[in-house]
Amino acid sequence: MTLTEKEQKLMKFGSAIAQTQGHITDEVYDSIRNNYSEKEMVLLIAFAGQMIATNIFSNVIETQIDDYLIDFVQPIKFT
Secondary structure (H helix, E strand, O other): OEOOHHHHHHHHHHHHHHHOOOOOOHHHHHHHHOOOOHHHHHHHHHHHHHHHHHHHHHHHOOOOOOHHHHHHHOOOEOO
């Protein structure tokens, strides 16, 4: 799967939130800020928080991925 530049920036934004416990650099934040309204940024950040909570929950109960989702687990290549 190849992502557009906009999608790559959004993926980096979400990854940075997860990897740095929300302490992302201005560079990462600013790279997507111009593409979204203030309301959309709030929604993106809230969604990132929900996904982190979902992943923690899934890890605690050792959830197995559904077979139909296996194809989505493939690594995404950033260009």
